[in-house]
Amino acid sequence: xxxxxxxxxxxxxxxxxxxxxxxxxxxxxxxxxxxxxxxxxxxxxxxxxxxxxxxxxxxxxxxxxxxxxxxxxxxxxxxxxxxxxxxxxxxxxxxxxxxxxxxxxxxxxxx
Numbered sequence: 001x002x003x004x005x006x007x008x009x010x011x012x013x014x015x016x017x018x019x020x021x022x023x024x025x026x027x028x029x030x031x032x033x034x035x036x037x038x039x040x041x042x043x044x045x046x047x048x049x050x051x052x053x054x055x056x057x058x059x060x061x062x063x064x065x066x067x068x069x070x071x072x073x074x075x076x077x078x079x080x081x082x083x084x085x086x087x088x089x090x091x092x093x094x095x096x097x098x099x100x101x102x103x104x105x106x107x108x109x110x111x
Contacts (some may be wrong), residue, residue, distance in 0.1 A: 010082055016050040073098055 009017070021043045028036050073095065080091045 008082070012051075013047075015054055016047045021046055 024039050024043050076095050
């Protein structure tokens with residue numbers, strides 16, 4: 001029975017990678033050193049090639065998907081989900097500061 005289990009990937013990773021590349025990367029620790037190097041370089045080259053094609057002038061889909069009015073809080077929250085340790089703490093501080101600034105703006109706007 002197939003399960004619909006999603007692996008944690010950034011949106012860019014989802015756009016430039018595929019299931020086969022993810023399976024190859026998962027197999028890397030089980031390969032001999034030479035195989036690890038070959039498979040690692042191959043999958044990264046494949047992702048680079050896909051990224052170059054994705055952002056080429058002929059491919060407008062990325063520009064169409066780009067948000068014009070991006071909410072900074074939403075962006076920070078998304079970035080935070082892929083961070084850990086000190087970086088995550090700094091992002092939490094930024095989110096808290098931005099939330100306080102927004103509260104102050106709302107308080108100053110109401111008569």
